[in-house]
Amino acid sequence: MAIQRASVMASAPDIVHRENALADGTSHWFRRGFGQAREAYILFPLLAVLLLVVIWSGTLYLIKVEQARAQQAIAEASLEVGATYEAQILRAVREIDQTLKLVKYTYESERQPNPLPKLKARALLPSPYLFDVSVVDASGRVVASTQPSEAGSRMAKDELQTLGPDTALSISRPWKSPVTGEWKLRFSRRLDGGEGAFAGIAMVEVDAAYFVSSYDASKLGDHGLLGLLGTDGVFRARRSGEEVSAGDSIDYATVVPDTENTEAVRTTNAGDGVWRYTSARQLYDFPLAVIVGLSEEEQLATVNQQARTYLWRAAGGSLMLVLLAGLLARMSWQLVQSRLRAGEAKIAYAESVEYLAYHDGLTALPNRSLFSKLLSQSIREASRYDRQLAVLFLDLDRFKQVNDTLGHDAGDQLLKEVALRLEACLRGSDTVARLGGDEFVILLPELSQDHDVATTAQKILTAIARPFNLQGQEFRVTASVGISVFPQDGLDEQTLKKNADIAMYQAKQCGKNNFQFYSAKLNADSLERLTLELSLRHALERQEFQLYYQAKRDIPSGQITGMEALLRWNHPDLGIVAPMQFIPVAEETGLIVPIGKWVLKTACRQNVAWQRQGLPHLGVAVNLTARQFADENLLTDLAEILAETGMDARLLELEIAENLLMQDVKRALGVLTGLKRLQVRIAIDDFGIGYSSLSALEQFPLDVIKIDRSCVCDISSVSEDKALTEAIIAMGRTLSLTVVAQGVETKEQADFLRDNACDEFQGFYFNKPVPADQFKLLLQAQAADTGLGT
Numbered sequence: 113m114a115i116q117r118a119s120v121m122a123s124a125p126d127i128v129h130r131e132n133a134l135a136d137g138t139s140h141w142f143r144r145g146f147g148q149a150r151e152a153y154i155l156f157p158l159l160a161v162l163l164l165v166v167i168w169s170g171t172l173y174l175i176k177v178e179q180a181r182a183q184q185a186i187a188e189a190s191l192e193v194g195a196t197y198e199a200q201i202l203r204a205v206r207e208i209d210q211t212l213k214l215v216k217y218t219y220e221s222e223r224q225p226n227p228l229p230k231l232k233a234r235a236l237l238p239s240p241y242l243f244d245v246s247v248v249d250a251s252g253r254v255v256a257s258t259q260p261s262e263a264g265s266r267m268a269k270d271e272l273q274t275l276g277p278d279t280a281l282s283i284s285r286p287w288k289s290p291v292t293g294e295w296k297l298r299f300s301r302r303l304d305g306g307e308g309a310f311a312g313i314a315m316v317e318v319d320a321a322y323f324v325s326s327y328d329a330s331k332l333g334d335h336g337l338l339g340l341l342g343t344d345g346v347f348r349a350r351r352s353g354e355e356v357s358a359g360d361s362i363d364y365a366t367v368v369p370d371t372e373n374t375e376a377v378r379t380t381n382a383g384d385g386v387w388r389y390t391s392a393r394q395l396y397d398f399p400l401a402v403i404v405g406l407s408e409e410e411q412l413a414t415v416n417q418q419a420r421t422y423l424w425r426a427a428g429g430s431l432m433l434v435l436l437a438g439l440l441a442r443m444s445w446q447l448v449q450s451r452l453r454a455g456e457a458k459i460a461y462a463e464s465v466e467y468l469a470y471h472d473g474l475t476a477l478p479n480r481s482l483f484s485k486l487l488s489q490s491i492r493e494a495s496r497y498d499r500q501l502a503v504l505f506l507d508l509d510r511f512k513q514v515n516d517t518l519g520h521d522a523g524d525q526l527l528k529e530v531a532l533r534l535e536a537c538l539r540g541s542d543t544v545a546r547l548g549g550d551e552f553v554i555l556l557p558e559l560s561q562d563h564d565v566a567t568t569a570q571k572i573l574t575a576i577a578r579p580f581n582l583q584g585q586e587f588r589v590t591a592s593v594g595i596s597v598f599p600q601d602g603l604d605e606q607t608l609k610k611n612a613d614i615a616m617y618q619a620k621q622c623g624k625n626n627f628q629f630y631s632a633k634l635n636a637d638s639l640e641r642l643t644l645e646l647s648l649r650h651a652l653e654r655q656e657f658q659l660y661y662q663a664k665r666d667i668p669s670g671q672i673t674g675m676e677a678l679l680r681w682n683h684p685d686l687g688i689v690a691p692m693q694f695i696p697v698a699e700e701t702g703l704i705v706p707i708g709k710w711v712l713k714t715a716c717r718q719n720v721a722w723q724r725q726g727l728p729h730l731g732v733a734v735n736l737t738a739r740q741f742a743d744e745n746l747l748t749d750l751a752e753i754l755a756e757t758g759m760d761a762r763l764l765e766l767e768i769a770e771n772l773l774m775q776d777v778k779r780a781l782g783v784l785t786g787l788k789r790l791q792v793r794i795a796i797d798d799f800g801i802g803y804s805s806l807s808a809l810e811q812f813p814l815d816v817i818k819i820d821r822s823c824v825c826d827i828s829s830v831s832e833d834k835a836l837t838e839a840i841i842a843m844g845r846t847l848s849l850t851v852v853a854q855g856v857e858t859k860e861q862a863d864f865l866r867d868n869a870c871d872e873f874q875g876f877y878f879n880k881p882v883p884a885d886q887f888k889l890l891l892q893a894q895a896a897d898t899g900l901g902t
């Protein structure tokens with residue numbers, strides 16, 4: 113079959129075009145599918161990436177802006193705290209200095225070595241809990257002190273010497289109290305004796321922690337910084353959280369700006385590694401500077417927390433976006449996939465429909481439609497390239513026998529096997545098609561000589577003649593092949609096929625199992641007969657048959673007592689064709705069997721219809737030919753028809769030719785007995801031309817004898833016919849049969865038959881065969897007359 117299909121497709125541009133269309137459809141589906149895949153795999157992820165970029169850049173920008181704003185706020189807060197701190201320190205240092213100046217003044221003006229009691233009495237000394245006020249003489253001995261433990265103690269001489277010459281307020285470096293372990297600071301002023309001689313110092317000692325006691329954790333946090341720095345770069349006091357320290361030094365110049373425009377600087381302290389926004393300012397009157405630092409981490413904690421919230425939200429949003437994009441992409445892809453699958457299913461369906469439309473279901477060979485297309489195409493090519501082509505019609509000779517004896521399955525198996533053998537005999541460029549039944553047609557599109565065709569035809573006959581193994585039995589069939597060649601036997605598809613068909617029938621006529629070329633020399637009769645036979649094959653399905661009815665009348669009363677159904681063929685070209693022309697052909701081909709069934713059914717149906725219309729219940733006679741009579745299904749078919757139409761069997765009469773009974777008396781008796789069992793009436797048709805004896809007829813269950821028209825024709829003039837007719841009437845009476853004379857054309861014939869007591873007559877003298885509607889008028893007219901008469 114592969115070769116066959118390839119040739120089919122190669123030879124049929126329109127089929128190929130359709131296949132291309134299907135292929136185009138396929139690529140179209142793929143293109144669409146790809147476009148949608150792009151939508152699924154690029155568009156959604158792309159959109160998602162864009163949105164991610166927007167989300168993240170927006171989030172980061174927001175965080176950056178908020179952080180910058182917060183940093184600005186920290187710097188400002190640092191400056192603000194610094195300003196406050198500066199004011200506090202100034203106030204504290206001035207208060208200390210004020211005390212020292214009072215002590216100095218009192219000492220120097222009143223020459224009292226211990227002015228402290230007097231000042232204390234006047235409440236001019238600061239709180240003894242915070243400040244220790246002392247007077248030290250030139251030798252370094254503490255001559256007076258608000259701290260009793262200090263009185264009498266000595267200061268180191270070298271320390272005293274550094275203080276001595278200085279007239280300004282002196283602020284010592286911090287030191288740790290050996291008693292309390294706390295950091296201490298000493299503020300002092302020189303005391304002058306007479307004539308400006310160095311008399312000692314007045315001093316105030318303070319806990320260094322006092323200067324950082326204003327550390328406000330709510331503003332400075334745990335890692336803020338509050339510091340009092342000497343211009344020598346040494347911290348007099350320093351506090352961060354709860355931790356107070358002093359004494360460590362830094363580069364003063366880098367920390368404290370020498371301008372009025374102070375600003376907070378982000379720095380880190382090497383000691384604790386904390387990044388702070390630090391502002392520093394030098395005290396205007398004293399060699400001191402204040403430093404305030406706000407921990408970046410602490411101050412930005414809220415903003416950073418906010419930033420983290422933003423980041424989490426962005427991350428959450430991103431995750432949802434990615435999931436959504438993934439989901440959409442997946443759904444879109446699944447949609448595309450399902451569309452692709454649906455498209456593929458459509459294509460597969462279209463292909464299968466296309467295939468079924470152009471191929472035979474049983475053998476998978478091209479069918480009639482596809483063959484026609486291929487043949488037309490090949491004719492066009494052959495005429496363009498001036499080539500010959502051949503059409504071979506093949507019919508199996510004994511196919512019906514296989515079907516009847518082995519059954520339809522075996523018939524199907526045979527047809528499949530025949531298809532395979534035919535293909536094996538052909539080239540790749542040839543085509544074999546099945547037209548239906550056991551008919552095959554072959555196209556040989558590339559002929560070099562006629563000889564090629566004969567060789568192929570012979571090869572085919574030989575292949576088919578080989579035995580077939582059907583259901584375990586060896587079976588032989590032969591084939592008849594008719595050949596027509598383009599251009600000599602026809603220029604178009606129809607003519608070539610018709611002529612190949614005619615040639616095939618010639619092959620059948622010539623004894624089957626042979627091939628015949630179509631020849632224009634076929635004699636006109638056989639051509640006409642063959643043409644008739646060809647169209648007769650389709651007459652039934654094309655509903656070209658019609659029944660006429662001829663009345664049978666009772667001779668004494670002249671009343672219509674029955675009718676005979678007579679077949680007419682309305683040929684589309686030839687007009688009404690007489691039964692004598694086509695019944696023999698139908699008989700010979702076997703077509704009479706289905707045609708006869710149609711006649712029986714139609715006659716019964718019509719009869720029942722007339723009865724139902726209130727017309728008299730009259731019998732109808734139907735003719736049977738030899739083939740019908742020999743048909744083994746006759747009785748069952750008849751029973752079915754009677755049941756189906758509801759016909760009263762007693763009103764049905766079957767006309768059987770006299771000679772049919774005599775050919776095989778035993779079998780005829782069996783069939784007639786069967787018919788009688790069905791209660792059907794039986795008439796011997798055309799009686800008188802054969803030579804049946806009375807005794808021969810006696811054995812059959814007959815009801816009617818119909819005298820042949822040829823006897824009736826000359827009864828008035830030819831004495832032999834007159835005698836024969838009288839004898840038949842007498843014989844019929846003896847056998848108690850109804851005697852019907854047919855072909856009555858004249859009054860003389862009618863009178864003769866009446867005089868001789870014939871029962872019924874039928875002939876043109878009374879009625880010609882007419883279509884059913886006209887015959888109905890006759891029945892109605894008679895019914896009306898009878899009604900009047902009674």
Ligand SMILES: Nc1nc2c(ncn2[C@@H]2O[C@@H]3COP(=O)(O)O[C@H]4[C@@H](O)[C@H](n5cnc6c(=O)[nH]c(N)nc65)O[C@@H]4COP(=O)(O)O[C@H]3[C@H]2O)c(=O)[nH]1
Pocket residue numbers: 662677678679690691692695708711734735736737767797798821854855856857874875876877881
């Ligand atoms: N010259 C002349 N002829 C008359 C006269 N009266 C009737 N006929 C013709 O004689 C034939 C009578 O039918 P048949 O002998 O059975 O002969 C029939 C019958 O054998 C056969 N036939 C007709 N219809 C059928 C049918 O449905 N089935 C079968 N198997 N055979 C049929 O074809 C034969 C011819 O039928 P038809 O052409 O219809 O011819 C009919 C009828 O038209 C007359 O007065 N003069």
